Amino acid sequence: MLRFIIRRLIITIPTILVVITITWGLIRLAPGNFYTSEKALPAAIERNIRDKYGLDRPWYEQYLKTMGQILRFDFGTSLKYEGQSVNEIIARSLPVSATVGILAYLLALIVGITVGSIAAIKQNSKWDYASMTLAMLGISIPNFVLGPILVLFFSMTLYWLPPSRWDGFPSKSVILPVITLSALYMAYIARLTRAGMLEVLRSDYIRTARSKGLSETQVVIRHALRGGLLPVVSYTGPALAFLLTGTVVVERLFVLPGLGNYFIQASLNRDEPLILGIVAFISITLLTMNLLVDIAYGYLDPRIRH
């Protein structure tokens, strides 16, 4: 197991370097610069800026310098938020994204697994059809549509919840973003759970469990859930990584000061250090979550433990 983890960690490093290189290349390939605006800068000032940020050096020199910094976890200072280091900005915005993300994740897991299991146990019942129709809606309605609908209903009509703003956790301002964010994951987990459970409930070892005289509840909880949830587990790791690191659309929609919102701003501003910093951070989180899922998988399924 330890060897497996070490091997996976070693593969992680080149993966992150590739991701960052591609991002760096994309930023450089796009026309324009962080100092370009509607008004053309005087040539002397532009030369000064290019000199200060080393933009007049050959591209490989700039690339190696950037990579060297990133490998030391020094992402530099933001080009637009003056005097603030990228690390500071991430440290400030991550808690917001993570709070909304963890809450959305828990909501998606609890509701998704419960609804999916019941749908599987009561296959082809009204409950099954109703919940799976809802899940299908959850998957097909994009969150930039769902969010405004919720705002329209709960904020603009009923005046129950704030339409945007971040008051920290716990506060009413958390509810709408969390629901909007988790809907897709909830629906997906419900469908995965149902499919997984249906397959397991038809398997021979469940028939054995029933023939032992266990009640249906015992059969489901003790024998079926574990196998039935395996497909969910492999999905939840990457899902958690995405949720934790902020989602661009939902944070934008509800004006949350999270990682995703900063990422959009940084992209619009061509704020290279901030973009690279956030991309590096998200990739590391994503790869770590994948690794954790594989470890959890080995724990849940004794057959693949070696």
Add this chain to the structure above:
Amino acid sequence: MITRNGNLLEVRDLRTYFHTEDGTVKAVDGVTFNLRPGETLGIVGESGSGKSVTNLSIVRLIQSPPGQIVSGEVVFDGRDILRLPEAEVRRIRGRRIAMIFQDPMTSLNPFMKISRQLMEMTRLHLGYSKAQAYAHAVKMLETVGIPDAPRRVDGFPHEFSGGMRQRVMIAMALSCQPELLIADEPSSALDVTIQAQILELIKTLKQETGTSVILVTHDLGVVAGMTDDLIVMYAGKIFEQAPTRELFAVPGNPYTKGLLRSVPDPTSARGPLYQISGLPPDVAHLPPGCPFAPRCDRAEEICSKEFPPLVEVNQDHHSLCHFAKEVYAQSVARSSPSIGMRDKPELIPHPSAGKK
């Protein structure tokens, strides 16, 4: 124990249908038999003949929908299981009627330690404490001949071979000393050498505990040495029912005769092995007459028009055929009386012996 007419189990006119898009599949259609305490009953038939469904119906483990036990009685210990509340049936399952299934590779929970799967039985039915149940689990594994049981009890199913897993299944099934053990093709998925071991084990344990056994198989060689009575099923119906020895010696049904002829006999048979022509019928669309008629050597016009009667050809010997008496008489004529009385039914010469 209260038994009716000295029987542990009485199945009366059991009918289990499956409602599918393709029509109603009459998987079990009017099955009737008795089982006395300590007796071993064999149920033989091709795939899809309804043998497994019969047994799952006895303990009410038919998935509904699509399955449905339409009618019948399953009287166990004086009570009709089909009319008991679910909670009562659960107290019978595992505790008094235990089951072993065909594929030991998939019948054990792959995510659970063997110890937990065994302990579950005694903790549930006998109220054992964890320690008691654990000790009992080790003892049961030793009983079924698993070497190094105290260590292996904490293993997972994938760490055991097929034969060992089937031993674990048997240990689990017998942990509460059931009065009836239903073994559904217990050896079919195993290597031939392991098959013999497993059957021998069931036989020995049965003698030690006095448990009644229903042994389901498609292999006539398996039932020959193990069962007291035999049922031959085809298309959800009992085609022939008799004491094992009698059925092997003097079959009263063309289908049974066909089955017996298609067992290879290494001592005398030469040339191609006999084979019943055609395929088992589609049970969702059975013709009006005898379901075996299209494949039967003896079939006449009446066979495809009228459903055959269940004829009593001899005491305790029934056959579902328009010509049951005639087929039976032929069998009797062919086998000399002394052979019919011999102890080892396996040694009876093949009905086709010497002819080929």
